[in-house]
Amino acid sequence: MPARAAPTPASGHLSGRALLRGLWVLTKPRVVQLIVFCALIGMLLALPAWPNAQQWARIAIAAGGIWLLASAAAVFNCVIERQIDARMQRTAARPTAQGTVASGLAITVGLLMAAAGGLLLWLCINPLTACLTLATLLGYSVVYTVWLKRATEQNIVIGGASGAMPPVLGWAAMQGTVGPEAWLMFLIIFIWTPPHFWALALYRVEDYRRAGLPMLPVTHGRAYTTRHVLIYTVALWAISLLPLLQGMSGLGYGLVACVCGAVFCAYAWRLHQHYSDALAKRTFRWSLWHLTALFAALMLDHYGLLI
Ligand code: HEM
Numbered sequence: 001m002p003a004r005a006a007p008t009p010a011s012g013h014l015s016g017r018a019l020l021r022g023l024w025v026l027t028k029p030r031v032v033q034l035i036v037f038c039a040l041i042g043m044l045l046a047l048p049a050w051p052n053a054q055q056w057a058r059i060a061i062a063a064g065g066i067w068l069l070a071s072a073a074a075v076f077n078c079v080i081e082r083q084i085d086a087r088m089q090r091t092a093a094r095p096t097a098q099g100t101v102a103s104g105l106a107i108t109v110g111l112l113m114a115a116a117g118g119l120l121l122w123l124c125i126n127p128l129t130a131c132l133t134l135a136t137l138l139g140y141s142v143v144y145t146v147w148l149k150r151a152t153e154q155n156i157v158i159g160g161a162s163g164a165m166p167p168v169l170g171w172a173a174m175q176g177t178v179g180p181e182a183w184l185m186f187l188i189i190f191i192w193t194p195p196h197f198w199a200l201a202l203y204r205v206e207d208y209r210r211a212g213l214p215m216l217p218v219t220h221g222r223a224y225t226t227r228h229v230l231i232y233t234v235a236l237w238a239i240s241l242l243p244l245l246q247g248m249s250g251l252g253y254g255l256v257a258c259v260c261g262a263v264f265c266a267y268a269w270r271l272h273q274h275y276s277d278a279l280a281k282r283t284f285r286w287s288l289w290h291l292t293a294l295f296a297a298l299m300l301d302h303y304g305l306l307i
């Protein structure tokens with residue numbers, strides 16, 4: 001979403017509230033909101049029962065630390081990609097692409113957020129969570145943004161590992177180790193990421209072509225991409241049922257995963273058969289509801305609140 005206030009005439013940079021609003025936009029708040037939500041579910045599932053007051057305090061601090069580091073990662077991504085962003089209609093309004101928030105300031109704010117988040121996790125949670133979250137930040141801001149994104153059409157498949165880490169971080173924050181249940185949640189997000197992103201890339205293909213980025217619809221075309229959206233969506237359907245088979249969740253979760261998986265597959269099948277930009281947009285929107293529903297169901301099931 002663009003920063004709405006006008007630049008000051010003298011510097012071209014924003015001031016006051018508009019500057020804060022611009023910095024907020026750079027943290028990609030809606031994406032980070034879902035990331036923190038998945039981390040929170042990881043924390044709740046790592047505890048056998050409803051958290052007590054002390055555990056709630058720990059959850060709040062861990063969520064705050066993960067939020068700070070994820071937001072910093074997003075700010076670094078916006079600075080590094082400001083020239084690419086300026087060439088794409090979807091991202092051209094970002095304050096870094098417009099030059100209304102100076103890169104130096106954005107980097108400083110990002111570093112401060114990363115330092116605050118890292119310290120919070122290291123001192124108040126545990127070094128494992130701090131190290132894993134910092135590694136996730138580097139994975140997204142450096143490995144994906146600087147290298148993978150421009151290097152291969154598998155960029156978001158490999159880079160998706162960073163985005164899939166939140167439940168692992170949440171689990172580590174509560175347990176001090178990482179259990180198989182956490183890796184199962186990682187796998188769900190990891191397999192969800194390609195259809196989530198490629199649905200968007202299909203209707204934004206001209207943006208990516210203009211920016212010179214090797215996203216799958218640019219390098220391999222629409223039919224190949226929709227086939228891969230379908231393959232990953234079917235794989236996601238199967239993988240999202242693993243918590244049931246592993247004994248981590250019950251029938252309530254299984255039912256939600258079954259129904260949501262069927263809807264996502266139906267979208268992917270229709271997209272493959274009768275492509276339209278409008279359908280690709282709806283598929284992308286559904287991907288967000290799908291992940292939210294899966295993680296909400298994992299949590300409700302954990303407390304026996306689903307059938
Ligand atoms: C490498 C991994 C990923 C890639 C390449 C990717 C890509 C994208 C892109 C390009 C958008 C922008 C859509 C727009 O501007 O309208 C987007 C939106 C979004 N993504 Fe992802 N994503 C990834 C992983 C994730 C993960 C792990 C989550 C959360 C767990 C997530 C949650 C969201 C949300 C909530 C939005 C909607 C933002 C809005 O409506 O403003 N994404 N994603």
Ligand SMILES: CC(C)=CCC/C(C)=C/CC/C(C)=C/COP(=O)(O)OP(=O)(O)O
Binds near residue numbers: 028066134136137
């Ligand atoms: C520390 C921690 C938990 C970090 C999480 C890392 C993170 C923010 C992952 C989300 C992935 C994401 C926003 C991809 C957007 O792709 P893009 O950058 O290609 O999208 P764009 O074109 O909109 O910039």
